[in-house]
Amino acid sequence: MTKILVIGSLGQLGTELVMGLQEEYGRDNVIASDLKPSSEVDGDFIYEQLDVMDKERLISLVEKYRVNHIYHLAAILSAKGEKDPQWAWDLNMGSLFNVLDLAKNIDHVNRIYWPSSIAVFGPDTPKVNTPQLTVTNPTTVYGISKLAGEQWCQYYFEKYGVDVRSIRYPGLIGYKSLPGGGTTDYAVDIYYKALAEEKFECFLDKDSALPMMYMPDAVRATIELMKVEPSRVKVRSSYNLSAISFTPEKIFESIKKFKPDFEIEYKPDFRQEIAESWPDSIDDSCARNDWGWKPEYDLDGMTEDILKNLEILLD
Numbered sequence: 001m002t003k004i005l006v007i008g009s010l011g012q013l014g015t016e017l018v019m020g021l022q023e024e025y026g027r028d029n030v031i032a033s034d035l036k037p038s039s040e041v042d043g044d045f046i047y048e049q050l051d052v053m054d055k056e057r058l059i060s061l062v063e064k065y066r067v068n069h070i071y072h073l074a075a076i077l078s079a080k081g082e083k084d085p086q087w088a089w090d091l092n093m094g095s096l097f098n099v100l101d102l103a104k105n106i107d108h109v110n111r112i113y114w115p116s117s118i119a120v121f122g123p124d125t126p127k128v129n130t131p132q133l134t135v136t137n138p139t140t141v142y143g144i145s146k147l148a149g150e151q152w153c154q155y156y157f158e159k160y161g162v163d164v165r166s167i168r169y170p171g172l173i174g175y176k177s178l179p180g181g182g183t184t185d186y187a188v189d190i191y192y193k194a195l196a197e198e199k200f201e202c203f204l205d206k207d208s209a210l211p212m213m214y215m216p217d218a219v220r221a222t223i224e225l226m227k228v229e230p231s232r233v234k235v236r237s238s239y240n241l242s243a244i245s246f247t248p249e250k251i252f253e254s255i256k257k258f259k260p261d262f263e264i265e266y267k268p269d270f271r272q273e274i275a276e277s278w279p280d281s282i283d284d285s286c287a288r289n290d291w292g293w294k295p296e297y298d299l300d301g302m303t304e305d306i307l308k309n310l311e312i313l314l315d
C-alpha cells in the first residue's frame with residue numbers, strides 16, 4: 001500500500017491532484033497538507049496543517065502516516081516571486097532541501113515528486129519547440145529557483161539514490177481552484193469573466209504565445225510519471241511537457257465560439273516581460289518516448305469543458 005503526503009495541497013494544482021491521487025490510491029492513503037489550520041479547511045480528504053519549512057513537523061507527519069511518496073508542490077510562483085525575491089528564493093529552495101534530505105534519511109520515503117516550470121527558460125532559449133536540453137538563463141527569481149532545484153534533484157538522485165521525479169509544467173489551466181500568482185494566470189481568469197458576462201482586461205498582449213495545459217492532462221501526467229518503473233525515468237532534472245500553445249487572442253477567439261458577446265481589452269503590465277522571456281512551444285519528445293506521455297485536450301476541447309463545468313459550479 002502506498003501512503004502519500006501532498007505538500008501545498010490547497011493551491012491550484014494541489015486541489016485537483018489530491019482528487020486524482022485519491023482515485024488512484026484510495027482516499028485514506030492520501031494526506032493533504034498546507035499552511036491553513038484544519039479548522040479552516042473543508043473537503044473530503046485527510047488534512048494536516050504543515051509549514052514545509054518546519055522540518056520537525058514534516059518529519060513527524062511522515063512518521064505518523066509511514067509516508068512512502070511525497071508530492072512537494074509548495075512554492076512562490078513567477079509574478080508573486082518578483083515582489084519579494086529573497087522570500088521566494090528562501091521558500092522555494094529551503095523547502096526542497098527539507099524534502100530531499102528527508103527522502104535521503106528515511107527509508108520508507110522512496111519516491112518524491114517536485115514540479116519545475118517553463119520558467120527555467122529565458123530570453124536566450126530557442127522559443128519554438130524548446131528542446132529538453134538547451135540554454136536556459138531564466139530572468140525571474142522563480143525561474144532561477146526552479147532551475148537550481150532541478151539540478152539539486154539530479155544531484156540527490158545521483159549521489160544518494162533519491163528517486164525524485166519532476167515535470168516542467170507549462171501554464172496550468174483549471175476551473176476548480178484559482179491560480180496563485182503566476183504569469184499564465186490570465187488563462188484561468190478569462191473563463192470566470194466570460195461566464196460573468198464581463199469584459200476581460202488581459203495583463204498580457206494579444207500576441208504573447210505561451211505553452212499551456214489543461215489540468216486533467218497535468219494531473220494524469222503527474223500520476224503516470226510517478227507510477228513508471230524507476231529505470232524508465234531517464235531525465236532526473238525535469239521533463240519538458242507540452243499540450244497546447246496559444247496567445248490571449250486565440251483563447252479569446254475560442255471562448256467567443258461559445259460566448260459570442262464576450263469582450264477583451266489588452267493592458268500589458270510587468271508580467272508581459274516575463275511572458276516574453278518564456279518559450280512559445282515545447283518539445284516534449286523525451287517524456288513521450290521514456291514514459292509514453294500524450295496530451296488529450298486541445299484549446300476548444302478545454303474551453304468547452306471549462307465553460308460547461310464552471311457554469312454548473314458557479315450556479
Ligand code: NAD
Binds near residue numbers: 034072075076118180
Ligand atoms: P499555488 O500558489 O496555487 O499553490 C501553492 C500552495 O503552497 C498554496 O496553497 C500555499 O498555501 C502553499 N504553501 C506556500 N508556502 C507554504 C509553506 N511554507 N508550507 C506549506 N505550504 C505552503 O501554486 P500551484 O499553481 O498549485 O503550483 C504548485 C506547484 O506547481 C508549484 O511548485 C509551481 O511552481 C508548480 N507549477 C505550477 C504551474 C501552474 O501553472 N500552476 C506551472 C508550472 C509549475
Ligand code: AKB
Binds near residue numbers: 118185
Ligand atoms: C507561472 O506563471 O508562474 C506558472 C508557471 C508557468 O510556472 N504558471
